[in-house]
Amino acid sequence: MSANSMKDAILQVEHLSMKFGGLVAIGDLSFQAKRGEITALIGPNGAGKTTVFNCITGFYKPSEGMITLNGADGSSFLLERLPNHEIPARAKVARTFQNIRLFSGMTLLENLLVAQHNKLMKASGYTILGLFGIGGYRRASAESVELAKHWLEKADLVDRADDPAGDLPYGAQRRLEIARAMCTGPELLCLDEPAAGLNPKESAALNSLLMDIKSSTSILLIEHDMSVVMQISDHVVVLEYGRKISDGSPQSVRTDPRVIAAYLGVDDEEVETVLTEVGDEDVIEQLDIGPDSAHGPGTSSSYLAGPVSDTIGHSEGERVTVSKGASKAAQFDARVSAAPRKPTERATAKPAGKSPTSKPRGGRK
Amino acid sequence: MQYFVQQLINGLTLGSIYGLIAIGYTMVYGIIGMINFAHGDIFMVGAFAALVVFLILGSLFYSVPVVLALLIMMIVAMLLTSLYNWTIEKVAYRPLRGSFRLAPLITAIGMSIALSNFIQVTQGPRNKPIPPMVSKVYDIYGISVSLKQIIIVIVTALLLALFWYLVNRTSLGRAQRACEQDRKMAALLGVDVDRTISITFIMGAALAAVAGTLFLMYYGVIAFSDGFVPGVKAFTAAVLGGIGSLPGAVLGGLLIGFIESMWSAYFSIDYKDVAAFSILAIVLIFLPSGILGRPEVEKV
Amino acid sequence: MAVSVSSERDTVASPVQRAFREALYAGAISLGLFILFIGLKTDQNISNQLILAQRWGLLITVVVLTMLGRFFYIAYGQPFMANQKIADVATGLLPASVASRFFQLPAFIVAVVLAVILVAFSSALPALVGPDLAGYLQFLRALAVIYALACVIFYFRAFIHANFTKLGIAALVLYPILVVVVLSVYAWSIMGGLQGSLKWVDNYGIQILIYVMLAWGLNIVVGLAGLLDLGYVAFYAVGAYAYALLGSHYGLSFWILLPAAGAMAAFWGVLLGFPVLRLRGDYLAIVTLAFGEIIRLVLINWRDVTNGSAGVSGIPKVTFFGLMTFNSSDPNYIGKVLDIAQSSAYYKIFLYYLILALALLTAFVTTRLRRMPVGRAWEALREDEIACRSLGINTTTTKLTAFATGAMFGGFAGAFFAARQGFVSPESFVFLESAIILAIVVLGGMGSLVGIAVAALVMIGGTEALRELDFLKSIFGKDFTPELYRMLLFGMAMVIVMLWKPRGFVGSREPTAFLRERKAVSSSFTKEGHG
Known part of the structure; x- marks a missing residue:
């Protein structure tokens, strides 16, 4: 990694691992997001994208690895060492949630004012001065309303500023959550599936909002909607089973056979034949094991649920032992090395192949 | 050592009663997620029902075998108390199901106030002493074990076994566990949720009634205000064991019983309740979901 | 039901x-x-x-x-x-269609005439119709007065609805004066009026206002921050004993000890809050309940200091800001200084204004704080704690400030309570008190100061009014004590009101800031917190 690229990387994730008990949700993940760019994090369900977000924003403490945020003023923070609430406050990383988390009983304006909490706390002399009307709280308060108004206008929500957030339609709630995150004045904005559940029109509005934000703030984006990803992102990182399988521009990722395999899958029988050729019997045994054990840590509350057994190897060159439906990219790798055929042809010729079936892991709701 | 074992036995007796009440709390909490504050008073109503039955038996017959008398007291108390809890659930909790979380809590507190004052109004505010029913005391290696204590422990053990069977081995228990996991889904799969919840209240009340009967037999006195302290202790026990967990409730009850008897014996009887509550706070600081409770995973 | x-x-x-x-x-x-x-x-x-x-x-x-x-x-x-559709969604009161049928001019006139006649002949009544019937007539008179007042309120309902807060405060300020004037006219002597006002100012006015203040204090914790606190009475007890002990042992003045009591209660709030605030929901509830019980049990058992169940008596009275006292034996007695006749009513009226001022202070601080970042953070915490953390809000300190602020007002109320009673004992700080305060907060509508005040008026005033039903003895016989039924009816009323209005009297929420127009937020959007 050259010194130059270090400089303009706003976020650097190095050797990040996150384990829940025996389950490896992220294994040795490294990537970086450049300043002023939109970096997209994509991957099939359960690839660990949200877990990466939760590590970056401090909701989870990673098991291993380093997450560095380089501020525009030259400061840098090791995010895994900061307490949860200081990541937005000091390192200036804001985020949205996959399942929208608004303050639904508060008005839109109030939502955006809460986001400016730390700034206003200081201005009000930690409440004490403000309570007696001393100091610049009044001015700061007016400024914060202005900022809120600015973002409401950007998000096209200014007409509904005095309505409760819970009253908004879905697409507007997504935009409000982004506006709220922006009101914290972030340098890096992490968006968890902002386009999920939006109709094409709303999706287009979102795209333009994001392009607008991009001019001032770097964005890290989790998204399933490929039209959004391909249109607006500058850089794409593809995850599968907690490992990075591809990294590059949208075009290069689109044609990467490993990505295609991960998304579209390859035929199981075919994999089996390939693996038999390789002689990897462990994998074949694993393939025969019954249904996919797909309990994340959040869902295994029932005592009926068995132990979490699938482990994902993560070091390079190591044997991959996972249950059926696991890493298609790895299977693809194995197949390529065993029998050099034309991979792209195969994969695209079999679009009906099985897609990964395992449920999201890593504490998703 | 003898002294210690003696306290252990006292604690076991006390803990059995707490455990029986705690199950009612924990079951209701498990199934509808509310703290049934009226449960302590349900226990008190059970004890009063047993008291009235005891007096009826005394006035109708010259002498009744103790076991038979206890059995009749227990059964009538169970029936009557179940009727109370069933009615309360129907009137005060069911209309608020699915509404605001604090609303049923407030109606429960209201019901608790109403129940204890109902008994005060109808039965008078004074303590109600009864002559000792069972007075035999055995001396085993210098440790005195009263027949009362043996009865309490045996009855509790029997009931818990029956109860365990009901919850784990019958379709009713399966329906209860299903409602506990996901009420809506259970309803979609054909479980009669209202009925299951009603039965849960009835079961809780029946166990509380037994606890009330045993309490009356053990202490020989009951008053309208006696529901609160055992109620709070049992609730503490349920939380200590991990609310929602049935073995937890029993474990918590026993623990609270032991803490109380040990603290009274070795430190100060005045501060036994302080000790119980403090230990609850300390345990919860280190195990925020109680001893056997499911850890709550924060979903982001 | x-x-x-x-x-x-x-x-x-x-x-x-x-x-x-x-x-x-x-x-x-x-x-x-x-x-x-x-x-x-x-x-x-x-x-x-x-x-x-x-x-x-x-x-x-x-x-x-x-x-x-x-x-x-x-x-x-x-x-x-x-x-x-009897429950009017907006106001929670009777809809106009029913109310206008209920409040009609002829009935109003009849009620007024009836009330006037009964008042005029009240002293002669027992002799005329016998004591039993006189009791009924007194009850009838009360009904007529209430009905007439309700008619007036109904007639001016639009005006009252628009200026509720101002009118409410004005009514509260004028209340003791009105009571004294009315009763003076009635008894035809000012001293008689003062004497007669004792019950109205003390039993109703002060009693209700104490609960209003406590409920407003708890509202910060439960209604705004969404933390379920079942042991609020502990802070009330801390405040009361702080004044009782320091006041009677060291002779410190109320005006020094009032802030001290608040500070001590707030300190205890932080002390309790620190370890337990990471607990959620009902676990927090039971630990706060346990804490309330621990404080009470310590007060009972730490006899050297607190005198145990017997309580602390001889607590000094509040002075008139150190200028005058309310002890008739004192050289500075208010009667001597102002050269007016001796009466215990002065102290009660003074206490009334004192608790009114304290309650209004609570309300003022609460409304002020709601518009400050910390108050918004409390409400945001109630709505979604995880989102709060994602916005850089330190949830622990935010919760602690809510706990401490609520506890502080509890402490103030406690100090006042000790001064008013002149005696405190652990009996006054049982769980039932916490439950009643919580019930008032929830019945009023969490977060709504007006709703909470109304709930306190209805619940506490209502149960106090049940003491007045002595005439029922003539129906049910001499053994009948209506007082016994007070708490029974109180419990049932809690259930019925909750079933009638699960979101409380005032379900909507006033936003703390607005861009164009202030619109109340319907309660169906607000959450109640998990902590």
Whole structure:
């Protein structure tokens, strides 16, 4: 990694691992997001994208690895060492949630004012001065309303500023959550599936909002909607089973056979034949094991649920032992090395192949 | 050592009663997620029902075998108390199901106030002493074990076994566990949720009634205000064991019983309740979901 | 209270038929519920043994009354309510259609005339019609006055609705003056008026305002921050004992100890809050309950300091800001300084204004804080804690400030309580008090100061008013003590009001800032917190 690229990387994730008990949700993940760019994090369900977000924003403490945020003023923070609430406050990383988390009983304006909490706390002399009307709280308060108004206008929500957030339609709630995150004045904005559940029109509005934000703030984006990803992102990182399988521009990722395999899958029988050729019997045994054990840590509350057994190897060159439906990219790798055929042809010729079936892991709701 | 074992036995007796009440709390909490504050008073109503039955038996017959008398007291108390809890659930909790979380809590507190004052109004505010029913005391290696204590422990053990069977081995228990996991889904799969919840209240009340009967037999006195302290202790026990967990409730009850008897014996009887509550706070600081409770995973 | 057992099946049956069947069910259930407890009574005989007294007549009466009530409710009440949509969503009061039928000019005139006549002849009544009937007439008079007042309020309802806060404060400020004036005219002497005002100012005014203040204090914790606190009375106790002990042992003035009591309570709030605030929901509830009980048990058992259950007595009175005192033996006695006649009413009226000022301070600080970042953070915490953390809000300190602020107001109220009573004992700080305060907060509508004040007025004023029903003795006999039924009715009222309005009297929420217009937020959007 050259010194130059270090400089303009706003976020650097190095050797990040996150384990829940025996389950490896992220294994040795490294990537970086450049300043002023939109970096997209994509991957099939359960690839660990949200877990990466939760590590970056401090909701989870990673098991291993380093997450560095380089501020525009030259400061840098090791995010895994900061307490949860200081990541937005000091390192200036804001985020949205996959399942929208608004303050639904508060008005839109109030939502955006809460986001400016730390700034206003200081201005009000930690409440004490403000309570007696001393100091610049009044001015700061007016400024914060202005900022809120600015973002409401950007998000096209200014007409509904005095309505409760819970009253908004879905697409507007997504935009409000982004506006709220922006009101914290972030340098890096992490968006968890902002386009999920939006109709094409709303999706287009979102795209333009994001392009607008991009001019001032770097964005890290989790998204399933490929039209959004391909249109607006500058850089794409593809995850599968907690490992990075591809990294590059949208075009290069689109044609990467490993990505295609991960998304579209390859035929199981075919994999089996390939693996038999390789002689990897462990994998074949694993393939025969019954249904996919797909309990994340959040869902295994029932005592009926068995132990979490699938482990994902993560070091390079190591044997991959996972249950059926696991890493298609790895299977693809194995197949390529065993029998050099034309991979792209195969994969695209079999679009009906099985897609990964395992449920999201890593504490998703 | 003898002294210690003696306290252990006292604690076991006390803990059995707490455990029986705690199950009612924990079951209701498990199934509808509310703290049934009226449960302590349900226990008190059970004890009063047993008291009235005891007096009826005394006035109708010259002498009744103790076991038979206890059995009749227990059964009538169970029936009557179940009727109370069933009615309360129907009137005060069911209309608020699915509404605001604090609303049923407030109606429960209201019901608790109403129940204890109902008994005060109808039965008078004074303590109600009864002559000792069972007075035999055995001396085993210098440790005195009263027949009362043996009865309490045996009855509790029997009931818990029956109860365990009901919850784990019958379709009713399966329906209860299903409602506990996901009420809506259970309803979609054909479980009669209202009925299951009603039965849960009835079961809780029946166990509380037994606890009330045993309490009356053990202490020989009951008053309208006696529901609160055992109620709070049992609730503490349920939380200590991990609310929602049935073995937890029993474990918590026993623990609270032991803490109380040990603290009274070795430190100060005045501060036994302080000790119980403090230990609850300390345990919860280190195990925020109680001893056997499911850890709550924060979903982001 | 209606739970239709089988409403779907009965769509064909007429309400009366259905009501008949429901009444039979209700009768059977009430018979089961009451047979042992109303039909029989455990009494002690001369040799102190328990015996059973039989009251089958009473049992039958109660069961029949239950059946009748159920019958009329299903047959007439329910259809009527369904027609009227009786619970007006916006105000929670009677809808205009019902109210205008209920409040009519002729009835108003009759009520006023009746009240005036009865007041004019009140002293002559017992001699004229006998004491029993006079009791009824007094009750009738109270009803007439209440009805007339309600008519006036109804007539000016739009105005009152628009200026509720101002009118409310004005009414509260004028209340003791009004009471004294009215009673002076009535008794035809100022001293008589002052003496007569004691009950109205003390039992009603001060008592209700203490609860208003406590509920407003708890509202910060429960209503705004969404943290369920079942041991609020502990902070009340800390404040009360702080003043009682420091005031009586060291002779410190109330005006020094009031802030000290608040600070101490806040300190205890932080002390308790620090370890337990990471607990969530009902675990927090039980630990706060336990904490309340621990404080009470320590007060009972730490006899060297607190004098145990006997309590602390001889707590000094509040002085008039150090200028005058309310002890008639003192050289600075207010009567001597101002050269007016001696009366204990001055102190009560002074205390009334003191608690009014404290309560208004609580309200002022609360409204002020809600518009500050910390108050918004409290509400945001109630709505979604995880989102708060994602916005850089330190949830621990935010919760602690809520706890400490609420506790501080509890401490103030406690110090006032000790000064007013002149005596404190652990009896005053039982869990029931916490429960009542919490009930007022929830019944009022969490977060709404006006709603909470109304709830305190209804619940506390209502139960106090039950003390006035002595004339019922003439119906039910001399042994009948209406006071006994106070808490029974209180508990039932809690249930009924909650069923009627699960979101409390004022369900909507006032936003703390607005861009164009201030619109109340419907309660269906607000959350209640998980902590």
